[in-house]
Amino acid sequence: MLRERPISDISLRELSERIGLAKSNVLRYFDSREAIFLEVLDQVWSDWLDALEAEFDTLRAPADGYRREVEVASVVAAALVRDPLLCELLAAMAGVLERNISVDFARTFKGRARVNAGRAEVLVRRRLPELSAAAASQFVGTVGVLLAGLWPHANPTDAVATVMAEFGAPDARAMFGQTLTQALINQLVGLAAREAGGFGPGGGSEVGVGTGGETPGGTS
Numbered sequence: 001m002l003r004e005r006p007i008s009d010i011s012l013r014e015l016s017e018r019i020g021l022a023k024s025n026v027l028r029y030f031d032s033r034e035a036i037f038l039e040v041l042d043q044v045w046s047d048w049l050d051a052l053e054a055e056f057d058t059l060r061a062p063a064d065g066y067r068r069e070v071e072v073a074s075v076v077a078a079a080l081v082r083d084p085l086l087c088e089l090l091a092a093m094a095g096v097l098e099r100n101i102s103v104d105f106a107r108t109f110k111g112r113a114r115v116n117a118g119r120a121e122v123l124v125r126r127r128l129p130e131l132s133a134a135a136a137s138q139f140v141g142t143v144g145v146l147l148a149g150l151w152p153h154a155n156p157t158d159a160v161a162t163v164m165a166e167f168g169a170p171d172a173r174a175m176f177g178q179t180l181t182q183a184l185i186n187q188l189v190g191l192a193a194r195e196a197g198g199f200g201p202g203g204g205s206e207v208g209v210g211t212g213g214e215t216p217g218g219t220s
Contacts, residue, residue, distance in 0.1 A: 091151035
């Protein structure tokens, strides 16, 4: 269902009917509709990281200068563009899905999300070993922030899409990929340049750097 329609269009009743259970029975196992989607997110995210790791393993020997940062950021962006379900879930995670779950479920989900974010940071540093853990964490955190802002604009309602086409605006989904790629390149090259110049990723201070977040990227 999630591969066919946005989260906002899917009700708990529809989910229950699809799996052949009453709503009351579904709620015996899950806090809410949002908790179900977060469970899906955890699995989709883990699978995405497996695929990203395999793709990183196929890259050629590191290039000079900041070409490696450009390469890593571009690969991450392209992998996200190829997985709209992950983008949809991550974009909705903090602003929608985490708003209707219990403390116990939040503790469980956030623990698994931190594991996924940690895997992403390890993959980035494996390709860019000179990058500090704080910088890798900041890069991973930025991915989630960018998705939360860019994904809704990449998927406008029919009415908005019609009007934007009338204005001659470029295709929203194509612009999503281009904007995400450029933003991630700027972020990763900027972090590497700051560290090479002796500045931490947080503007010269290590205090508060690193989100401890959780996107394939990662949000806090």
